[in-house]
Amino acid sequence: MDEFSFIDSIKPTYYRQPSLLKGIGDDAAVFRSSKDIVTAVDTFVEDVHFSRSTMEPYHIGYRALGANISDLAAMGASPSFYLVSIVIPKNWTQAELSQIYSGMDDLASKYHMDIIGGDTVSGKQLTISITVIGYTITNKARYRQHAKEGDIVFVTGTLGDSLAGFHILTSDNENNRYVDQDFYIHRHRKPEPRVAFAQALESLDRVSLNDVSDGIANEASEIAEASNVSIVLRENDIPVAPSFYQFTYEQQYQWKLSGGEDFELLGTVAKGDWAVVNEAAEKTNTQLTVIGSVVEEEKHPVYIEDNAMRKVLKKSGYTHLK
Numbered sequence: 401m402d403e404f405s406f407i408d409s410i411k412p413t414y415y416r417q418p419s420l421l422k423g424i425g426d427d428a429a430v431f432r433s434s435k436d437i438v439t440a441v442d443t444f445v446e447d448v449h450f451s452r453s454t455m456e457p458y459h460i461g462y463r464a465l466g467a468n469i470s471d472l473a474a475m476g477a478s479p480s481f482y483l484v485s486i487v488i489p490k491n492w493t494q495a496e497l498s499q500i501y502s503g504m505d506d507l508a509s510k511y512h513m514d515i516i517g518g519d520t521v522s523g524k525q526l527t528i529s530i531t532v533i534g535y536t537i538t539n540k541a542r543y544r545q546h547a548k549e550g551d552i553v554f555v556t557g558t559l560g561d562s563l564a565g566f567h568i569l570t571s572d573n574e575n576n577r578y579v580d581q582d583f584y585i586h587r588h589r590k591p592e593p594r595v596a597f598a599q600a601l602e603s604l605d606r607v608s609l610n611d612v613s614d615g616i617a618n619e620a621s622e623i624a625e626a627s628n629v630s631i632v633l634r635e636n637d638i639p640v641a642p643s644f645y646q647f648t649y650e651q652q653y654q655w656k657l658s659g660g661e662d663f664e665l666l667g668t669v670a671k672g673d674w675a676v677v678n679e680a681a682e683k684t685n686t687q688l689t690v691i692g693s694v695v696e697e698e699k700h701p702v703y704i705e706d707n708a709m710r711k712v713l714k715k716s717g718y719t720h721l722k
């Protein structure tokens with residue numbers, strides 16, 4: 401199958417977003433909007449972000465779009481469109497490629513998102529780069545720079561699950577010795593971005609949000625640095641899955657703080673607005689935990705407290721080009 405029949409094979413037969421004027425099939429796509437437009441791009445490379453031994457092609461697509469939608473969630477945006485640039489090596493079959501697109505479309509359909517363009521080239525390593533587009537009502541994008549001294553620091557869901565799943569998939573596990581292994585593997589392969597929760601915060605004037613792609617040690621320091629404050633996290637309050645205790649202490653510590661790829665939301669909000677955040681969590685059935693507080697800017701962006709002992713928490717997540 402050549403480039404042009406491949407594009408034909410992924411072209412949707414209908415679009416879900418009424419604001420779309422031109423989708424796949426011209427030099428560029430066109431849509432119309434009176435709202436604030438939010439856009440992000442993230443790239444996924446075989447053997448860096450996924451491997452064929454731990455992911456079916458379907459999961460590769462699902463997760464790549466999920467990670468991108470998670471950035472829209474972290475901005476408080478409603479997802480609407482995506483564009484996919486793909487580099488395809490010779491050893492990928494047409495059936496596998498259509499599985500990748502079907503993983504993306506299954507997640508996209510939950511948010512009524514449309515694929516409106518992309519690019520197809522051949523190359524050595526499967527690489528998928530997805531651009532997502534969403535919108536917020538005027539002036540309601542949620543910035544990392546919005547934290548203030550005195551804020552409550554919260555996180556959705558549980559942390560460390562994705563890397564635990566990756567560990568289970570890549571360790572010698574012939575006897576299926578892990579408790580809840582399907583749960584951890586599912587969290588790794590099919591992350592659910594926290595779009596509904598972030599949108600339920602719409603009435604708030606100020607909330608800072610960041611999604612957990614690299615681990616909360618990094619994500620918290622991004623908020624602290626952007627806001628010129630420091631963040632103190634309480635180690636024992638960081639939420640983990642009930643069976644997380646089966647892993648070694650070092651693994652637990654490392655994965656919950658620096659594992660990343662859980663695509664939960666880390667945020668800060670004024671104490672007086674806490675009821676709204678709580679209500680949003682209840683309304684959207686989202687686990688929500690207070691894990692620390694925002695303090696006046698100190699020497700380091702993030703500290704971690706354990707039984708009243710305060711230590712500096714260094715950036716420690718996944719960093720490319722190191």
Ligand SMILES: Nc1ncnc2c1ncn2[C@@H]1O[C@H](COP(=O)(O)OP(=O)(O)OP(=O)(O)O)[C@@H](O)[C@H]1O
Nearest residue numbers: 439440441442443467471474610611612613614718
């Ligand atoms: N190569 C690049 N060219 C231009 N801007 C970039 C480039 N790489 C990152 N950025 C910008 O830097 C900022 C931070 O990007 P970063 O990728 O760290 O955030 P993220 O997408 O939330 O995290 P992650 O990629 O770990 O999921 C964003 O505004 C992003 O658009």
Ligand SMILES: Cc1ncc(C[n+]2csc(CCOP(=O)(O)O)c2C)c(N)n1
Nearest residue numbers: 447448449450451613614659660661718
């Ligand atoms: C095969 C394989 N090897 C390693 C990992 C772990 N990993 C890769 S990228 C990343 C952070 C986010 O990256 P980015 O900053 O590019 O969004 C993490 C935790 C994986 N998922 N699969």
Ligand SMILES: [Mg+2]
Nearest residue numbers: 441442443471
């Ligand atoms: Mg990025």
Ligand SMILES: [Mg+2]
Nearest residue numbers: 471474611613
């Ligand atoms: Mg992000």
Ligand SMILES: [Mg+2]
Nearest residue numbers: 613614718719
């Ligand atoms: Mg990153």
